[in-house]
Amino acid sequence: MREHNLAVVLAEVIRHQPVTRARLAEITGFTKTTVSNLLTVLAEAGLVRDGGFVHEGERGRPGVAVSIDPNGAAGLGLEINVDYLAACIVDFGRRIRYRHVVASDHRGRAPEAVVEALSRLAREALASAKAQELAVAGAVVALPGLIDREQGLLRRAPNLGWGQVPIRSLLRAGLPALRLAVDEDNEANLAALGELWFGAGRELGDFVHVSGEIGIGAGIVMDGRIFRGAHGFAGELGHIVVERGGAACGCGGRGCLEQSAGQEAILRAAGLEGTKVTSAASADGSLSALLARLEAGDDRARSAVKRAGKALGITLASVVHLLDPDTIVLGGIFSALAPWAKPAVAKVLAKGSGTLRDAMPRLVVSRLAGGAAVLGAAGLVVERVTAEPALLL
Amino acid sequence: MREHNLAVVLAEVIRHQPVTRARLAEITGFTKTTVSNLLTVLAEAGLVRDGGFVHEGERGRPGVAVSIDPNGAAGLGLEINVDYLAACIVDFGRRIRYRHVVASDHRGRAPEAVVEALSRLAREALASAKAQELAVAGAVVALPGLIDREQGLLRRAPNLGWGQVPIRSLLRAGLPALRLAVDEDNEANLAALGELWFGAGRELGDFVHVSGEIGIGAGIVMDGRIFRGAHGFAGELGHIVVERGGAACGCGGRGCLEQSAGQEAILRAAGLEGTKVTSAASADGSLSALLARLEAGDDRARSAVKRAGKALGITLASVVHLLDPDTIVLGGIFSALAPWAKPAVAKVLAKGSGTLRDAMPRLVVSRLAGGAAVLGAAGLVVERVTAEPALLL
Numbered sequence: 001m002r003e004h005n006l007a008v009v010l011a012e013v014i015r016h017q018p019v020t021r022a023r024l025a026e027i028t029g030f031t032k033t034t035v036s037n038l039l040t041v042l043a044e045a046g047l048v049r050d051g052g053f054v055h056e057g058e059r060g061r062p063g064v065a066v067s068i069d070p071n072g073a074a075g076l077g078l079e080i081n082v083d084y085l086a087a088c089i090v091d092f093g094r095r096i097r098y099r100h101v102v103a104s105d106h107r108g109r110a111p112e113a114v115v116e117a118l119s120r121l122a123r124e125a126l127a128s129a130k131a132q133e134l135a136v137a138g139a140v141v142a143l144p145g146l147i148d149r150e151q152g153l154l155r156r157a158p159n160l161g162w163g164q165v166p167i168r169s170l171l172r173a174g175l176p177a178l179r180l181a182v183d184e185d186n187e188a189n190l191a192a193l194g195e196l197w198f199g200a201g202r203e204l205g206d207f208v209h210v211s212g213e214i215g216i217g218a219g220i221v222m223d224g225r226i227f228r229g230a231h232g233f234a235g236e237l238g239h240i241v242v243e244r245g246g247a248a249c250g251c252g253g254r255g256c257l258e259q260s261a262g263q264e265a266i267l268r269a270a271g272l273e274g275t276k277v278t279s280a281a282s283a284d285g286s287l288s289a290l291l292a293r294l295e296a297g298d299d300r301a302r303s304a305v306k307r308a309g310k311a312l313g314i315t316l317a318s319v320v321h322l323l324d325p326d327t328i329v330l331g332g333i334f335s336a337l338a339p340w341a342k343p344a345v346a347k348v349l350a351k352g353s354g355t356l357r358d359a360m361p362r363l364v365v366s367r368l369a370g371g372a373a374v375l376g377a378a379g380l381v382v383e384r385v386t387a388e389p390a391l392l393l
Numbered sequence: 394m395r396e397h398n399l400a401v402v403l404a405e406v407i408r409h410q411p412v413t414r415a416r417l418a419e420i421t422g423f424t425k426t427t428v429s430n431l432l433t434v435l436a437e438a439g440l441v442r443d444g445g446f447v448h449e450g451e452r453g454r455p456g457v458a459v460s461i462d463p464n465g466a467a468g469l470g471l472e473i474n475v476d477y478l479a480a481c482i483v484d485f486g487r488r489i490r491y492r493h494v495v496a497s498d499h500r501g502r503a504p505e506a507v508v509e510a511l512s513r514l515a516r517e518a519l520a521s522a523k524a525q526e527l528a529v530a531g532a533v534v535a536l537p538g539l540i541d542r543e544q545g546l547l548r549r550a551p552n553l554g555w556g557q558v559p560i561r562s563l564l565r566a567g568l569p570a571l572r573l574a575v576d577e578d579n580e581a582n583l584a585a586l587g588e589l590w591f592g593a594g595r596e597l598g599d600f601v602h603v604s605g606e607i608g609i610g611a612g613i614v615m616d617g618r619i620f621r622g623a624h625g626f627a628g629e630l631g632h633i634v635v636e637r638g639g640a641a642c643g644c645g646g647r648g649c650l651e652q653s654a655g656q657e658a659i660l661r662a663a664g665l666e667g668t669k670v671t672s673a674a675s676a677d678g679s680l681s682a683l684l685a686r687l688e689a690g691d692d693r694a695r696s697a698v699k700r701a702g703k704a705l706g707i708t709l710a711s712v713v714h715l716l717d718p719d720t721i722v723l724g725g726i727f728s729a730l731a732p733w734a735k736p737a738v739a740k741v742l743a744k745g746s747g748t749l750r751d752a753m754p755r756l757v758v759s760r761l762a763g764g765a766a767v768l769g770a771a772g773l774v775v776e777r778v779t780a781e782p783a784l785l786l
Contacts, residue, residue, distance in 0.1 A: 146749055146750075155751075156749050158749065205623065206622075206623050218715070220715075222620075227615075227716075228717070229599075229716055229717025229718065230598065230599050230717050230718055230719035230754070231717055231719075231750070232717070233717040233749070233750060234715060234716050234717040235715065235717075236714040236715070236717075236749065237714065237715065239714050239746075239747050239749065240710075240711045240714050240715070241707070241710065241711070241745055244707075249747065251747030251748060251749045252747040252748030252749070253744070253745060253746075253747035253748075256747070314634070314637075317633075317634065318633045318634070318711050318715075319715065321629040321630065321632050321633050322611070322613075322627060322628065322629070322630065322633070322711075322712065322715060322716070323620075323622055323627050323715070324621070324622025324623050324624055324625070324626040324627040324629075325622065325623055326623035326624075351646070352634055352646060353632075353646075354632050354642065354644035354645040354646035354649070355644060355645030355646075356539055356549050356551065356626070356629065356632065356644045356645070357539075357624070357626060358548075361623070
């Protein structure tokens with residue numbers, strides 16, 4: 001019960017800060033003594049602090065106000081993707097305090113070596129957090145595959161060629177003590193949460209976020225939460241078949257969306273196969289060769305992207321029929337490619353959705369591009385502490 | 394607050410009945426006086442009644458037990474489908490007390506005339522309820538189309554050729570006073586709820602129920618509730634495209650699943666076009682001509698059903714990738730067709746789902762066949778009263 005009440009008071013501090021104890025008692029229905037006791041516990045956990053005075057009502061002295069302590073419980077976000085690693089730190093006020101992206105191709109590499117490289121990135125991030133006097137509560141790792149969150153296991157990542165990687169224990173071994181355990185999640189889910197908390201998502205309501213990298217995934221957000229499905233594998237948009245009997249896919253199927261609209265498929269169709277081009281999240285300019293050709297009006301590049309947009313539109317029409325989202329957010333590489341891809345997506349989506357609906361879902365372009373997943377990962381730590389501050393006691 | 398407490402006590406009576414007041418006070422944490430007062434209110438609303446004695450613990454006299462009154466708040470379920478009407482009564486204990494299905498083709502008929510026919514069916518059902526001393530709390534109507542539940546409007550029913558039908562007001566005019574307003578919902582959603590409450594659903598957890606009639610819809614059940622999407626149009630499985638550039642569909646699209654696996658498409662492919670065959674829900678033996686041919690080993694009928702099963706399997710593979718359900722229930726006509734259709738569905742589904750998953754979702758055949766939607770409609774009335782008994786005060 002006390003654990004629940006801690007969460008209630010913390011939520012109201014977040015909502016109304018700066019706010020007096022008297023006002024919190026009014027809002028929560030707890031006595032002032034109970035509010036004070038709970039705030040003492042939250043302050044000891046580093047989550048709230050006194051700061052400034054607030055005038056409430058017409059008369060009397062201003063009261064001492066309470067706010068969250070943004071430095072009290074930061075989140076470490078980590079990401080292993082097919083062709084980059086990323087780390088970031090988000091503070092308890094959801095401000096981004098550190099970001100680092102490193103291009104590196106992981107296809108065919110040993111998972112242990114890649115996790116070791118990620119651990120180095122994580123240690124650098126934690127050093128920066130320490131220098132900024134941030135208390136890091138925990139870490140979440142974004143991974144491009146199917147995750148068993150109970151076991152801390154990456155079960156399959158077809159674009160990496162990995163299977164059954166005990167990612168949590170590998171990372172724990174490589175990381176200095178965190179207050180909470182390392183958690184892991186699918187990058188498409190985390191990218192949607194990144195969009196919700198750091199991008200367009202705050203105004204979006206229920207939406208589907210399309211995460212375009214080498215693989216393509218979707219994060220389905222309803223009522224501010226990710227819909228995960230019965231085994232945590234929902235949102236595998238990239239393996240929906242758009243071309244029956246088409247190109248073989250790493251998943252074992254044929255003609256999957258990834259084979260038409262994934263980053264490699266687009267580069268291949270644009271004649272840029274083998275070019276050293278890295279994902280949208282990369283620090284080095286990302287997709288620059290393709291974007292340069294698109295801007296120069298190169299026919300082959302433009303028709304490659306248009307074709308990818310059509311394939312994505314076909315798949316999204318099925319998403320609309322099944323899930324009836326309010327908004328679809330184009331993220332990852334589709335963010336940078338939007339000027340050339342979005343018209344094709346919108347056209348095919350409208351056509352494929354029939355005339356049953358009065359209005360199509362809004363089609364929105366992410367401003368976070370490839371950085372959404374690692375931000376979502378860090379934000380998830382903050383979210384977990386907010387929902388269950390007793391975790392830190 | 395009292396309204397909430399009424400629902401809490403009612404839920405515990407349902408869960409533990411027959412149960413003493415003392416035990417209810419223990420379970421809920423309310424005082425015995427509060428429990429007694431709340432039970433008095435629930436008894437006056439006709440929802441609970443004293444009955445029998447229960448021995449609790451080792452010593453002492455048996456206590457007077459409380460149970461729900463199954464006759465106290467029955468639900469009237471109604472259904473307009475493309476080629477039949479249905480009505481049923483379900484009592485507050487979720488027992489089916491009355492069912493009536495009438496085959497009648499509504500394509501091209503005026504909505505007003507069809508609603509008038511449904512009103513007659515509803516009045517007969519209410520007369521039977523009265524004879525059985527059932528207090529009917531409200532009615533829900535199942536409709537094969539897109540519903541605006543705020544307005545009580547059937548927006549589009551492509552297989553009926555109807556649009557913008559003010560179904561709620563039409564029905565209200567035709568029905569004697571009910572305690573609650575008439576509500577309406579999509580038949581695929583209600584069929585899934587029917588399966589949950591009256592069919593295989595109790596053991597299923599999260600599932601997708603496929604409602605095969607002339608149209609094909611899906612009801613997505615998560616945590617015991619229907620997922621409706623942003624505008625209430627989720628689950629439109631029948632309009633997912635399986636054959637690009639295929640046959641024109643009433644929705645304005647081409648190659649929709651309904652055009653390959655809907656009842657008419659199957660009959661056409663089987664050479665039974667124009668035969669007077671009615672849906673699985675009909676009272677008269679349903680799909681009998683097709684089933685007779687299938688049982689006789691007729692090649693054309695068997696390959697028609699197999700083709701439909703393949704098309705359904707292709708679509709369900711997309712459902713699995715997007716929603717990751719635990720179980721898929723084949724309902725409506727697919728229930729009767731299962732011996733011939735299910736192997737094809739299972740094969741294509743397994744192939745189309747790739748090798749990412751260790752296990753396919755279970756593929757289960759509904760025992761309710763076409764009767765699920767009208768049962769779900771009646772059950773929804775009971776569910777609403779259970780969640781909010783204060784509605785009846």
